[in-house]
Amino acid sequence: MEFFQEQAVxxxxxxxxxxxxxxxxxxxxxxxxxxxxxxxxxxxxxxxVVREAINRLEACNIVERRANVGARVVSLSPxxxxxxxQVRESLEGMAARLAAQHMSAQEITDLNALLNSxxxxxxxxxxxxxxxxxxxxxxxxxxxxxxxxxISMLVNGLYHLVRMYRVQLGMAGPRVTSAFDEHKHxxxxxxxxxxxxxxxxxxxxxxxxxxxxxxxxxxSL
Amino acid sequence: MEFFQEQAVxxxxxxxxxxxxxxxxxxxxxxxxxxxxxxxxxxxxxxxVVREAINRLEACNIVERRANVGARVVSLSPxxxxxxxQVRESLEGMAARLAAQHMSAQEITDLNALLNSxxxxxxxxxxxxxxxxxxxxxxxxxxxxxxxxxISMLVNGLYHLVRMYRVQLGMAGPRVTSAFDEHKHxxxxxxxxxxxxxxxxxxxxxxxxxxxxxxxxxxSL
DNA sequence: AACAGGAAGATTGTCGACAATTTAAGTTAT
DNA sequence: ATAACTTAAATTGTCGACAATCTTCCTGTT
Numbered sequence: 176m177e178f179f180q181e182q183a184v185x186x187x188x189x190x191x192x193x194x195x196x197x198x199x200x201x202x203x204x205x206x207x208x209x210x211x212x213x214x215x216x217x218x219x220x221x222x223x224v225v226r227e228a229i230n231r232l233e234a235c236n237i238v239e240r241r242a243n244v245g246a247r248v249v250s251l252s253p254x255x256x257x258x259x260x261q262v263r264e265s266l267e268g269m270a271a272r273l274a275a276q277h278m279s280a281q282e283i284t285d286l287n288a289l290l291n292s293x294x295x296x297x298x299x300x301x302x303x304x305x306x307x308x309x310x311x312x313x314x315x316x317x318x319x320x321x322x323x324x325x326i327s328m329l330v331n332g333l334y335h336l337v338r339m340y341r342v343q344l345g346m347a348g349p350r351v352t353s354a355f356d357e358h359k360h361x362x363x364x365x366x367x368x369x370x371x372x373x374x375x376x377x378x379x380x381x382x383x384x385x386x387x388x389x390x391x392x393x394x395s396l
Numbered sequence: 397m398e399f400f401q402e403q404a405v406x407x408x409x410x411x412x413x414x415x416x417x418x419x420x421x422x423x424x425x426x427x428x429x430x431x432x433x434x435x436x437x438x439x440x441x442x443x444x445v446v447r448e449a450i451n452r453l454e455a456c457n458i459v460e461r462r463a464n465v466g467a468r469v470v471s472l473s474p475x476x477x478x479x480x481x482q483v484r485e486s487l488e489g490m491a492a493r494l495a496a497q498h499m500s501a502q503e504i505t506d507l508n509a510l511l512n513s514x515x516x517x518x519x520x521x522x523x524x525x526x527x528x529x530x531x532x533x534x535x536x537x538x539x540x541x542x543x544x545x546x547i548s549m550l551v552n553g554l555y556h557l558v559r560m561y562r563v564q565l566g567m568a569g570p571r572v573t574s575a576f577d578e579h580k581h582x583x584x585x586x587x588x589x590x591x592x593x594x595x596x597x598x599x600x601x602x603x604x605x606x607x608x609x610x611x612x613x614x615x616s617l
Numbered sequence: 618a619a620c621a622g623g624a625a626g627a628t629t630g631t632c633g634a635c636a637a638t639t640t641a642a643g644t645t646a647t
Numbered sequence: 648a649t650a651a652c653t654t655a656a657a658t659t660g661t662c663g664a665c666a667a668t669c670t671t672c673c674t675g676t677t
Contacts, residue, residue, distance in 0.1 A: 184463045185660065211629070221662045223444070226629090230448065234455035236548060242405045243629055243668050258543045262490070269486045322479045327457060328549060406630065432659070442632045447659090464638050464659055 271377035274319035492598035495540035
């Protein structure tokens, strides 16, 4: 899966990645408490590294911590989802606009190639696309913006939360092909160096995505 | 000064606030290295709390850390400033739009009152306005958006960086009164519950602000 | 029976010491 | 003299133990 490898050098990194993965995938349920001692025995590391990992997760808005009390995994709610997608719409719209201005010709070529390769998968009904392919697409555009703050906020901050909502609500939906068409239009706008259109299409794309996941949320709650 | 009191409960909190303050105000110069041992003796606390404070500063994008090497205060650059104001324009524009929708009547009344009180200060040429008053204004609108992600990103993330640029470039400029007029128009749009106009005015306001600080940066570099 | 106060247990916060890694200096060989 | 290797110093990463705080349960009083 992972296209952009965050490589773990320190022990805290490993704990952070593992903990994040387990939370996003629901192995550790949302809303549950994170005990430092418990996790340190489970992961076979000292409490200090678990503590550091939890602190990082707090910075990602994946856990909430209260001083002298402890940390809890955030709980998913319709309001939280809406807030999340509101900022995502704004930030990714901006990313698409900047990408149309700043992506190199090579990067745009690669992006088109990615879409072509995914085209086959979509036709052959591989729903692998939904998860990884969609993330890959959005990820490249975010990087294409060349804005480090934007990249940091989206990649380190919001995206794991987005994935958390998706995974835990079981997103294998009928939106695969239509989302793919939207991706195509966005790439076309970027290829034409049309920032305004790219932003608008991206915002719309994310709004659709929000509506889709929102409907799922209604059912599963 | 501080309108929104972040109260320090733990020892790490205090270290974090103090360190952030010293960095933002340039007491610790940008680009310099942060030695954990050095700071722990200087602050009279253990290395663990300094370490935790530095980790939090990293999450704010105020320091950059490399594993097994150490942390450095970020260095200010024209590119960094532009990137910062790009996202600020997008996020605060969004905040203004949401504020026009979600602020309570009471909050809007308070906002108008704030502007009236500042009107006197501006006329009496108190340049106190520039720093605290401007921050207070923007801060209220951000909170008025009622979007927790947005609030977190701006308040915990970007704003201290913005202040860092301002303080270290010595922002006592001729923009005081014109900025005040822009604030007035924005509040008017919010009072009229006009989200689109509020967003547009806020984006323009921040663009002006960027141009202003950008000119300063040209001179002082 | 309900509520306030206080001990006991558990959890987080802080500390100093040790281990691992990087950086710098010093030495040797080409 | 330069380059590569080795070694030593300094810095960061990790650990286990102790201190402070919160939570829970128990006791006693109204």
